[in-house]
Amino acid sequence: MLNLPIEYPSFYWSQTKTAIDLKVKDWIDQRIPTDEDALLKRQWDIVVMGAPLSRSSISASGASEFPEHFRKAWKGFSTYNIDTDQDLRDLRVLDFGDIEMHVTDINKCHSNIKMSMEGICKEYPNSIPFTIGGDHSITAMLVSGLKAAVPSREIGILQFDTHLDLRDLKDQGPSNGTPIRNLIENGIVKGSNVYNIGLHGFFNGPSLINYAKEQKVNYITLRQARTNGIIETVSKAIQELESKVDYIYLTIDMDVLDIAYAPGVPASTTGGMRTDELFDAVITAGRSSKIRAVDIVCLDPNRDSSALPTVKAGVHTFLSFLSGFLNKG
Amino acid sequence: MLNLPIEYPSFYWSQTKTAIDLKVKDWIDQRIPTDEDALLKRQWDIVVMGAPLSRSSISASGASEFPEHFRKAWKGFSTYNIDTDQDLRDLRVLDFGDIEMHVTDINKCHSNIKMSMEGICKEYPNSIPFTIGGDHSITAMLVSGLKAAVPSREIGILQFDTHLDLRDLKDQGPSNGTPIRNLIENGIVKGSNVYNIGLHGFFNGPSLINYAKEQKVNYITLRQARTNGIIETVSKAIQELESKVDYIYLTIDMDVLDIAYAPGVPASTTGGMRTDELFDAVITAGRSSKIRAVDIVCLDPNRDSSALPTVKAGVHTFLSFLSGFLNKG
Amino acid sequence: MLNLPIEYPSFYWSQTKTAIDLKVKDWIDQRIPTDEDALLKRQWDIVVMGAPLSRSSISASGASEFPEHFRKAWKGFSTYNIDTDQDLRDLRVLDFGDIEMHVTDINKCHSNIKMSMEGICKEYPNSIPFTIGGDHSITAMLVSGLKAAVPSREIGILQFDTHLDLRDLKDQGPSNGTPIRNLIENGIVKGSNVYNIGLHGFFNGPSLINYAKEQKVNYITLRQARTNGIIETVSKAIQELESKVDYIYLTIDMDVLDIAYAPGVPASTTGGMRTDELFDAVITAGRSSKIRAVDIVCLDPNRDSSALPTVKAGVHTFLSFLSGFLNKG
Amino acid sequence: MLNLPIEYPSFYWSQTKTAIDLKVKDWIDQRIPTDEDALLKRQWDIVVMGAPLSRSSISASGASEFPEHFRKAWKGFSTYNIDTDQDLRDLRVLDFGDIEMHVTDINKCHSNIKMSMEGICKEYPNSIPFTIGGDHSITAMLVSGLKAAVPSREIGILQFDTHLDLRDLKDQGPSNGTPIRNLIENGIVKGSNVYNIGLHGFFNGPSLINYAKEQKVNYITLRQARTNGIIETVSKAIQELESKVDYIYLTIDMDVLDIAYAPGVPASTTGGMRTDELFDAVITAGRSSKIRAVDIVCLDPNRDSSALPTVKAGVHTFLSFLSGFLNKG
Amino acid sequence: MLNLPIEYPSFYWSQTKTAIDLKVKDWIDQRIPTDEDALLKRQWDIVVMGAPLSRSSISASGASEFPEHFRKAWKGFSTYNIDTDQDLRDLRVLDFGDIEMHVTDINKCHSNIKMSMEGICKEYPNSIPFTIGGDHSITAMLVSGLKAAVPSREIGILQFDTHLDLRDLKDQGPSNGTPIRNLIENGIVKGSNVYNIGLHGFFNGPSLINYAKEQKVNYITLRQARTNGIIETVSKAIQELESKVDYIYLTIDMDVLDIAYAPGVPASTTGGMRTDELFDAVITAGRSSKIRAVDIVCLDPNRDSSALPTVKAGVHTFLSFLSGFLNKG
Amino acid sequence: MLNLPIEYPSFYWSQTKTAIDLKVKDWIDQRIPTDEDALLKRQWDIVVMGAPLSRSSISASGASEFPEHFRKAWKGFSTYNIDTDQDLRDLRVLDFGDIEMHVTDINKCHSNIKMSMEGICKEYPNSIPFTIGGDHSITAMLVSGLKAAVPSREIGILQFDTHLDLRDLKDQGPSNGTPIRNLIENGIVKGSNVYNIGLHGFFNGPSLINYAKEQKVNYITLRQARTNGIIETVSKAIQELESKVDYIYLTIDMDVLDIAYAPGVPASTTGGMRTDELFDAVITAGRSSKIRAVDIVCLDPNRDSSALPTVKAGVHTFLSFLSGFLNKG
Ligand SMILES: [Ca+2]
Ligand SMILES: [Ca+2]
Ligand SMILES: [Ca+2]
Ligand SMILES: [Ca+2]
Ligand SMILES: [Ca+2]
Ligand SMILES: [Ca+2]
Ligand SMILES: [Ca+2]
Ligand SMILES: [Ca+2]
Ligand SMILES: [Ca+2]
Numbered sequence A, B, C, D, E, F: 001m002l003n004l005p006i007e008y009p010s011f012y013w014s015q016t017k018t019a020i021d022l023k024v025k026d027w028i029d030q031r032i033p034t035d036e037d038a039l040l041k042r043q044w045d046i047v048v049m050g051a052p053l054s055r056s057s058i059s060a061s062g063a064s065e066f067p068e069h070f071r072k073a074w075k076g077f078s079t080y081n082i083d084t085d086q087d088l089r090d091l092r093v094l095d096f097g098d099i100e101m102h103v104t105d106i107n108k109c110h111s112n113i114k115m116s117m118e119g120i121c122k123e124y125p126n127s128i129p130f131t132i133g134g135d136h137s138i139t140a141m142l143v144s145g146l147k148a149a150v151p152s153r154e155i156g157i158l159q160f161d162t163h164l165d166l167r168d169l170k171d172q173g174p175s176n177g178t179p180i181r182n183l184i185e186n187g188i189v190k191g192s193n194v195y196n197i198g199l200h201g202f203f204n205g206p207s208l209i210n211y212a213k214e215q216k217v218n219y220i221t222l223r224q225a226r227t228n229g230i231i232e233t234v235s236k237a238i239q240e241l242e243s244k245v246d247y248i249y250l251t252i253d254m255d256v257l258d259i260a261y262a263p264g265v266p267a268s269t270t271g272g273m274r275t276d277e278l279f280d281a282v283i284t285a286g287r288s289s290k291i292r293a294v295d296i297v298c299l300d301p302n303r304d305s306s307a308l309p310t311v312k313a314g315v316h317t318f319l320s321f322l323s324g325f326l327n328k329g
C-alpha cells in the first residue's frame, strides 16, 4: 500500500510533545521509517508533501529548496493563535515527506507529482493534501492528480497570484507560467471555475488577458479587491465557486506579495499584496468546507533577505489556512 | 540640428517588436547612430533622458548609476497594465540617451543639463521630456532649461519628496538640497506655484520652513495627505496649479518612499510613503494636460537591497505616469 | 552625589549649537567629565541611559549594541518635526551614558540597572528616564528601580510587543521572556495594571495566555487595535491606566513591528505593526501626564539590513515620544 | 548559411572604438542584425557564445544568468594587460549571442548547444569557440558538437574543477555532475585523455574515483598541483595532451575557486584555488596551439556578493586565456 | 547510566546508509530516543557534543547557533577525502546531542558542560569527545571535565587562536577571554603546557603578554609559523607536548582565520590565517596519538556571509581533524 | 595661530588612559575645543587629518565616509603589536579633525586640502601628517601643500595602487584618476621619482603606459613584486628614492588589494594584493627616515561587506605604518 514516489522528510525534528506551550516543530508528525505503518493508518486532517521542483521555472529559481526551509522554520511558530484564541494542536497533521524528483527529466518530476497526489487523495479521502512547492508548474500536476482520484467531480481553483499563468504551453512547455492553461486545455478545470485574485501592474501580457476572457477565467485585480475589501472579495469568490463546483483547489503563489514583504520570490514585484492581506485571504478560504487541497509555490529561500521574511510569511500562510480550517462551519 | 551634449544610451536592447506580449525593453525606441535621423524626425509622446549626476549630492550618492539600472530593469515589465486594462505601446517613447557629465566640473554638468532640456523642449514642443536622475540638483537645471525654451510661460512645480529642498545656495552651492530655492531665487518659478507633497517626520529644519512660509511654498505633509486621501490631495494640488500656471513640472524624489519600500536612496527614512500611494499620486498627476516635463531623482542603485525593490519602484513610477498620461482628457 | 554604576557615553558628538537648523546630535547634552557637575545640577526633561545588556535574551541577541547605534543615528534627524510643526529643542535632554554591565554575571547587570534607575528617579524626580536597551529583561529591573524610588505609588505598564513576556521565571530565570511576570510575581505591578498592545499570530503559547487571564493582564491584539483604531486603542488604555495608577511605565519592544519594517530584532515576525502605527501609538502615549519612564528594547543592530531601517525606526520612536511629550496637556 | 539556434546578444554596448584606451566593451564585436552578413564573413580569432542553461544543475543554480552578467562586466576591464605589456585589441573577437534554450525541455537545450557548436566549428575552422555557461552539463554537448565537426580527430580535455563530473547518467541524466562520463561513455573522449586539476577535500565520492581509475582519467589534486607548482602542473598536462590528441578542449568550472574568492557558484567550497592560481593556469593553457575550444561554467551571479568578485573573476579568466593565446608560439 | 545534562540532537537526518557515495549526514550516527541503548553501548571513535553557549562572550555572539548549523552543513560534504584518498566512514562517530543550557544562569551552563565532559570521558575512555561551541569560555569547563575524569594525568593544550585568552577572571568572570587563564589559575593545566599558534597584529594587550611570559605559556605568532612552516610549527609543538604531558587537548578558535575566509566570527580580524593553513595545522594535530579531546569555538553563523564560508570552514576543520586521526600511527 | 580650514573630529571617544591594555581609541589624542591650545603646542609624531572628499571620483564613491568609519574602528585594535612585541603608545598621535569640504565646489575642497597640508607641515615640521581620504584626487593637493611648505626640497612618491593615476587632466579635471600626472605636470614631483607598486591585470590603458614611460615613472607590477619578494621590492624602491629625494610621500590606494580582501573600494578588482602583503609593504616603508607624509585613499565603507574587512584593513594599514615608524633607524 501507498507505494508512492515520495521520500521521507529530509530531516526529523526532535520532538517534545508534553509541554503546555508547543512549537509547530513539536506538533506536526513526520513520516519516519520505524513508525511508518502505525502513522499511515491514522486519520489525518492535513497531509503535507514537499514538491522540490523549480527547474521548470521560466527564470532561475531555487524554490526547490523551500520544503526544507519550510520545515526548519517551524521552530519559530507556536501552535496557539492569539488572534483567534485557538490552538492548532487540535488538528492532526502529517509531514509525508518530499516527492521524488529527477535532475534532468522534468516530465518524470511532473508525473511523480501527479501520481503522488492521486495516491494521497485516494488513500486519505478525508484529509487535505497541502503541497509545499516548488514552482507553479506543480499545480497543473497536483490538480490533475486530484482529478484522477475523483474523476467525476467538478474542481474549481482559487488562486492568489501576481500572474494569470495562462501562457501557451506550445511556447515553453509545462513551466511555471502555464499551469492554469494546462488544466483548462486538458479539460481538468473550466476557465469559468478559476478565480484569480491579486493581479496588479505591468506583469501580464495581452495574450494572457485574451485567453482569460475567452475562457471566462475570473480575475480580480488587487486594486479592485482592496476597493471591495480583501475578505469580502475572497468570500464572494468562494461563494460563487461553492455554487458551481464540488471541490475547490487553493493555490497560493507567494509572488502575489509586495517585494517589501516578500523579496524571496524569483520575480518579486513592487505594488503587490501586504502579508496581512494575504493572511486574511487565506483564513477566509480555509473556512470553506469545499476546499479539497492547497499548495504554496514560487518561494525561493536563496533570494530571501537574511531575516527570512518570505520564508516566515510562507509558514504563516500555511498556519493561517489551518486557523481558518479549524473554524470551518 | 540637435547638437546637444547628450550621449547615445549606454547600451541597446535587442528588440523583438512583433510579439503579442511586449516587454518595455522591446517597446521603447532607443537613439542609435545608424538610424538616428529617421528616429529624430518622428513625433514622440515622451523623450527619456538620463542625467547621471550625483556628485552634487550632500551625502555620498550613486544616483548617477540609476539611468543604466533603469534601462536594465525594463525587461521585467510588460507594456500592458492590468489595473487599467491599457497597453502603453500606444505611446511613442524615445530613449535619447544620457546627458554628458564632467568628472570634476559640476557647473559644466549643470549647464549641460540645462542646455539639453532647452534643446529637447524646443525640438519636441509636443513631447514630454522625462529625465532619469541623478540627484535632485538636476531639477533646478531642467526647469531652467524648460523656462529658457518657453520664457513667457508660467511654470509650476508638483514635488513628491521627504524634503523641502529649500536650503540656502550660499551654504553649499547648487546641491541636491537646494533646487527649489534655486528656482525661486532665480525667478524661474514662484514659491506659491510649488506644491510639495509627502513631507514627514524629522528631516527638515526650521530655516527651510521659514523660507517656505515667506515664499508661500505650498506643502502638504504625508499625514495630511493620508487624512484627505492621496489621490484627492494630488488632484487638488493639480487643480490649483492648473488655474495658476501654463505648465506643470512634476519632480519625484524617490526618497519620499518609506525605507521598507525603498532602501536604495542616499538618506532613506522611516515613516515615508508606501509605493501604492506613490503610484496613485503619479497616475493622478499624469492625467493633467498641463504636465510639461517630469523627472525621477535620488535613486541610488548601489544602496538597493538585492531584490532591487527601489530600482523596480523607479521603473514602476515611470510606467505609472505613462498610464495616467494615456488616460489624459 | 549620584554615585551610580553608569559610565560616560561611549563617545561624544562634536556639537555646533548655534545653527538655526539643529540635528539631534547637536542638541542632546551628553554627560562629560570636564563639565559634569554643572550638567548634573540642571533641570532635565528627559534623562537618557543605555542598558547594553542582551546576554539575558532567549535567542542570541546583539541588542547590547543598540545604545551606541542609537547615538550614532542622531545625526540623521532634525529636531524639528514637520508633522506637528514643533521643535524638540525646547526640551532639555541629557545623555547620561550607559549602565555598567558585567560579562558573565547577569544578576550583577540586573542589579546595576535597578540601582541606576532608582538613583536617577530620586535625583531627578521631575525628569523622565528614557532607557535604551538592551533586551526586555531590563524592564523588570527598571520598573523595580522606579518602585524603589517611589515605593508608595501604584505603577502601571503600557507595553507594545509581539509577546506577553509572561514566561515562568523558574524555567529560564530573568530573561527577556519574563519581565512582566517578574514584576507581577514580585508585587511591583498588578496584572490588571498591565496593558499589552500589538500581539498577533503564532508567537505566544497557552501557558502565557492562562497566566495573563489569571492575573487579569489586559491584552489587545494588533487585529483588534486596527479594528478600533490604533490611536483610539492606546488612548483608551492610557485613560484606564490613568484612572487606576499614579505612574505609567511605557515599554516598547521593537519586535512589535513587522519584519518588513524592522528586520533588526532577534526574532522578527511577519504580521506585525507598521512603523506609522507605532509612531502614532507612541505619540499618543507621550501626551499622558502620568508617563513616568520609558524604555525601548530588543533592537539588534547586527541583524538590521544595510539601510538600517530598524535603528532608524528606534530613533524615530524615541523622537515620536518626545513630540507627544512636548504636547502634554 | 549559419542557420543555427543562436539568438542575438541580449543587448549591445554603445561602442567608441577610436580611443587610445579601450574598454573590453568597446572592443569586442557583437553580432547585430543590420550588420550581420559583413560580420559573419570576417576572420575571427575567438567566437563567444552564451549557453544560458542551468536547469540541468543538481542543486538550484542561476548560472543561466552569467552570459548577461559577463557582457555587462566588460566595461570594467581595459584591453591592455599590464602584466604582459600586451593589448588584446590585436585579437578579433565576435560575440555571437546566446544559444536558444527551452524552458522545460532539457534535451532540446542540449541538442541546440551541440548543433550550435558543430555549426560554429565548421563555419569558423580557424576560430576558437569560447562558450559562456550555463552549468557544466553543457560541456558534454559542446565537446560532442566539436567532435561532430571534426569526427576523425582525437580530442582531449583539460578541466579545472573541484569535482570529477563522472556521475552515472543513469542516476540523474545529463546533469552538471556527469559531462565527462557522458563523453567517455559515448566514445567522444577517452578517459586517459582527460586531465582534471584542482580537486580537493570532501566533495567527490568513491564511485567517481573508482570510475576515474577504471577509465584512466588523470586527476591532480590542488594540493599536488601546489606542491609541484600550478604552472608546471598545467604545462605538464598540456604537454602530455599535446602528445596524445589533435585538439584540446579547455573547460573551467568556476567552482574550482575557493569560497573566499568565488562565493557566486552553486556549491562554493572552502579549501579551493585562489584566483591568481587560476589565472596562471589559464594563461598557461592559452599558450598551447592545440587548444581548440573553451568554456567557463557554473558561475551563478545571483549568489555572488555585492562587489561581484565571482563575475569579475569569470571575465578575468576569459581575458587571461586571451592573453595566453596572444602569446602562442 | 549516562544521566548527563545533554539533550538529543536538535534534529535528525533521514539517512540512506547503503550508497557507495556517502554524505557526512548519512554517515554520522545520531543519538535518538528509540535506539538509544544500543547506540550508547557501541564503541565510538569520536563523540560529538554541541555546547550552544555564547552569552558568556565579551562581544555579542550567536556562536550558540553553530551546533545546529554544523549539523545542517553535513549534507554538503562527502565522507571521502580526495587529498588523502581515504574514507572517513571507517571511523565510528556519534552525535550525542547538545549540552543543556540555561538562559540566564551562566554558571549553570558551565557546570553542565563540565559534568557532561566528565561523564563522556568516563563512559567512553577510548573515544575522543569533539565539542562544537559555543564560545571559548566552554574550553575551561571542557578541560576541567576531562581532568576530573582523569585526575592523575597531565594535560596540555594546543590552541589555534588570534587571542591569548589570558584575561583576568576578576574583571569579567569566566568569559570567552579567559579560558586558558582559568585553567592555569585552577591548576588544571600548566602554562608551560599551553601552545598557542596563530596570534597576529593588534588584538592582544600587554597584560596578557606579561601573564603569558610569567606562566611560560608558549606562543608562536602566525608570522613566525609561516616563516618556519605551518605544518613544521604544529609538529614541533605537538612533539614538545607529547614529551611533557599525557593528554593533549586541541582547541580551535575559528577567529584565528582571516576575515576574508571567515567573516562569521564575533570579532573577525584582518591579517589572520588562511583556511588551507588551518586545515594543514589540524590534520597535523589529528595524527598525534596523545590528542584526547577537541573543540571548535567562536563561530557565529548569524554573522556569516550568505555563501556560509565560515560554517563550511568549521565543518571542514572537523573533517580535517578526522582525516589526520584516521592516519594516526 | 593655525587658522586652517579643518573642523574638529566628528566625534570624540570617551577615553580611559590608565589601563594596562589600551585600545587605539583610548590612546590617540583628539583635538577638542576646551583643551585645544595645550594640545596644539605639544610635540606630535603623527598628525592625523580626515579629507572627506569623494565627489571628485570617476565612479560613484562614498570614500568621503571613511574618516568617520576609520575613527569608529579604533575600538577594535589594541596599541600592542604582537608580531613586533612593541607598543604604539610610545608614539604621540593627534587626531586633528577633518578638512572642511564644500558640497558643490570641488576646487574649493582641493584648495582647502592643500592649505591644510601646508599649514600642518609648517606648524609641525617634525611630525608626519597622515591623511585619511577621501579619494585619490586629494594626493595631488596634499603633495602640493607639502611642497609649498618646503619648496626647496625634492619630493618623491611611493604609491601602492592598482592604477597608474596618470590620466590626462584635460579629460576630466583633477579627479581620482589624475593625481600623479597632476603633480608631474605642475613640476611638484618628477616622474622618475615616482614608484608605483601593485599594478596588475586589465585596469590601465596604453595612454597611461605611454605617459609613464615618457616621464620615466617607475612601476613594478604585483607579479614582479611577488617574484622578487614584496619586502625586497619595497626596500629597493625606498633605497632608490632615498638616494634621489629629500622627502618621500607614501600614498596607499586601498584598491591595490584583491576584492576578496577589500570589497569596499569603488572599483574593486580580482587579482590584487593580499592584506598580509600590503601590511609588509607598509611596515617596510614606515622604517624609512625620509618618509615625510602618508595618505590612505579610495576606501568606500558603504560598499564594504557587513564584517567590514576593508575598513579594518584600512586601520590595520595605518597601524602597520606606525609599527614600521617606531622601528625607524
Ligand atoms: Ca503563478
Ligand atoms: Ca506568479
Ligand atoms: Ca529632494
Ligand atoms: Ca529628498
Ligand atoms: Ca518583550
Ligand atoms: Ca517581544
Ligand atoms: Ca564540474
Ligand atoms: Ca564543479
Ligand atoms: Ca579564544
Ligand SMILES: [Ca+2]
Pocket: E161, E162, E163, E253, E255, E256, E298
Ligand atoms: Ca579568539
Ligand SMILES: [Ca+2]
Pocket: F136, F161, F163, F165, F176, F253
Ligand atoms: Ca589611485
Ligand SMILES: [Ca+2]
Pocket: F161, F162, F163, F253, F255, F256, F298
Ligand atoms: Ca586605484
